Amino acid sequence: MGAQWKQAGRVANAMKRGQVIGKLVREILIAAKLGGPDPDLNARLHAAMEAARKASVPRDTIQRAVKKGSGQTDEKVTYELVTYEGFAPHKVPVIVECLTDNRNRTAPEIRHLFRTGALGNPGSVAFFFDHMGVVEATHPDKSRDAETDAIEAGAQNVEPLEAEEIPEGHVGARFLCEIKDLDSVSKFVVRSGWKASASELRYLAKNFVELPEAQKKEVLDFLNALDDHDDVHRVYAAIR
Numbered sequence: 553m554g555a556q557w558k559q560a561g562r563v564a565n566a567m568k569r570g571q572v573i574g575k576l577v578r579e580i581l582i583a584a585k586l587g588g589p590d591p592d593l594n595a596r597l598h599a600a601m602e603a604a605r606k607a608s609v610p611r612d613t614i615q616r617a618v619k620k621g622s623g624q625t626d627e628k629v630t631y632e633l634v635t636y637e638g639f640a641p642h643k644v645p646v647i648v649e650c651l652t653d654n655r656n657r658t659a660p661e662i663r664h665l666f667r668t669g670a671l672g673n674p675g676s677v678a679f680f681f682d683h684m685g686v687v688e689a690t691h692p693d694k695s696r697d698a699e700t701d702a703i704e705a706g707a708q709n710v711e712p713l714e715a716e717e718i719p720e721g722h723v724g725a726r727f728l729c730e731i732k733d734l735d736s737v738s739k740f741v742v743r744s745g746w747k748a749s750a751s752e753l754r755y756l757a758k759n760f761v762e763l764p765e766a767q768k769k770e771v772l773d774f775l776n777a778l779d780d781h782d783d784v785h786r787v788y789a790a791i792r
Contacts, residue, residue: 575785576604577617578631578651584621585629587735595687595738595751602749633785634658637677638666640789641770642763645677647755648778649786658783665778680790681755684708685734687727689746690718696745698725705740706733717749728756757790 587594713724
């Protein structure tokens with residue numbers, strides 16, 4: 553339920569590597585700006601740096617992003633988060649989060665993508681989603697009780713991670729919480745020995761649209777087109 557829509561093979565696609573690195577660095581910039589430069593005290597930054605390392609982003613690039621985001625250089629971070637809502641083909645609700653330094657450029661481009669997508673349309677769809685804090689983490693003790701930790705952390709719910717996201721011999725969990733509790737839940741999870749791979753706000757679909765394969769492909773093609781836009785940071789869709 554908690555996993556956002558993910559573009560199949562995105563990181564493996566060499567042609568998109570530069571774009572992927574750009575988006576990872578942008579997340580580090582924002583995380584450092586909002587929560588400071590210390591990953592031990594900033595769970596979102598810790599998760600962003602881990603994701604960048606997994607994608608083989610150079611260490612110097614990561615450190616420069618942290619310094620720039622936290623105001624340690626003369627460069628200013630001007631990105632803002634802008635959210636767009638609409639429908640993919642076959643009436644699949646979609647929410648798009650953009651990190652942009654020019655919303656006057658980004659807005660018409662995203663609207664154009666919705667209009668040119670087959671049956672894609674802008675519109676209000678937020679009521680199809682829950683906006684929640686999400687912490688994804690793994691623990692080296694396979695017998696660790698994630699439900700107990702979730703209760704003590706103040707999370708609303710917990711669910712297992714997908715098997716491919718869990719290192720061998722570890723247990724993985726996705727902790728779901730109220731937006732206001734994300735920071736405290738993240739810090740508790742890390743203090744309890746969990747290694748966080750994500751700590752962020754997400755839109756979680758309440759229900760999923762079931763489609764035959766041919767129609768599902770149309771939706772995925774549309775989502776790919778959105779995700780390919782340089783300013784798009786996250787794409788959430790009510791489809792598995």
